[in-house]
Amino acid sequence: xxxxxxSPQSMFIQEGxxxxxxxxxxxxxxxxxxYKQDPGEGPVLLIALYKAGELTSNGRLTAQFGITRxxxxxxxxxxxxxxVGIYFCAGQGFGNEKLTFGTGTRLTIIP
Amino acid sequence: xxxxxxxPATLVQPVGSPLSLECTVEGTSNxxxxxxRQAAGRGLQLLFYSVGIGQISSEVPQNxxxxxxxxxxxxxxxxxxxxxxSGFYLCAWSGxxxxxxxxxxxxxxxx
Numbered sequence: 001x002x003x004x005x006x007s008p009q010s011m012f013i014q015e016g017x018x019x020x021x022x023x024x025x026x027x028x029x030x031x032x033x034x035y036k037q038d039p040g041e042g043p044v045l046l047i048a049l050y051k052a053g054e055l056t057s058n059g060r061l062t063a064q065f066g067i068t069r070x071x072x073x074x075x076x077x078x079x080x081x082x083x084v085g086i087y088f089c090a091g092q093g094f095g096n097e098k099l100t101f102g103t104g105t106r107l108t109i110i111p
Numbered sequence: 112x113x114x115x116x117x118x119p120a121t122l123v124q125p126v127g128s129p130l131s132l133e134c135t136v137e138g139t140s141n142x143x144x145x146x147x148r149q150a151a152g153r154g155l156q157l158l159f160y161s162v163g164i165g166q167i168s169s170e171v172p173q174n175x176x177x178x179x180x181x182x183x184x185x186x187x188x189x190x191x192x193x194x195x196x197s198g199f200y201l202c203a204w205s206g207x208x209x210x211x212x213x214x215x216x217x218x219x220x221x222x
């Protein structure tokens with residue numbers, strides 16, 4: 001099935017650093033979602049975006065729905081140890097019932 | 112509030128044995144239901160999704176099948192497991208909006 005291109009694939013950062021990741025698609029999406037997955041658990045929804053250009057925050061997390069509708073960005077400010085995990089973007093096209101997921105960004109914090 | 116239950120949490124099965132994983136949703140009606148598989152360190156692969164009772168769409172041809180006998184029950188099955196069926200299986204639901212919510216997952220090891 002179709003997958004979104006998510007980058008970077010992995011990140012190694014120090015605590016306190018800011019983090020940026022993005023997701024791109026060859027198709028236009030109507031909705032963009034960002035999830036975080038802790039080891040051995042299901043992904044948890046962080047932010048949902050519904051309008052092109054929309055910028056939404058959830059605490060230290062900020063996500064944007066790209067103007068072209070073909071991309072989305074997630075930023076994490078002042079990272080802390082509990083931010084470790086895998087971050088997935090997901091998108092849904094017009095009139096499409098199913099979500100398409102990105103390949104994930106694995107975030108590791110270096111002591 | 113809505114909740115999703117998935118069981119068992121872990122399962123070890125011999126090659127050639129049958130499989131049945133169950134997922135139920137509470138607190139909503141007529142949800143869209145999904146089965147995903149995640150290989151170790153990899154992204155989410157959509158296996159099946161359902162928009163209503165008895166309506167199943169298959170994304171990937173394989174020896175797995177899905178059924179939806181009741182509105183809020185989604186079952187993943189196999190008649191004969193293969194080694195390649197090992198992985199982390201996730202059930203998810205969404206309303207007629209686009210945000211999907213995941214269960215805790217089932218870690219399946221085929222030996």
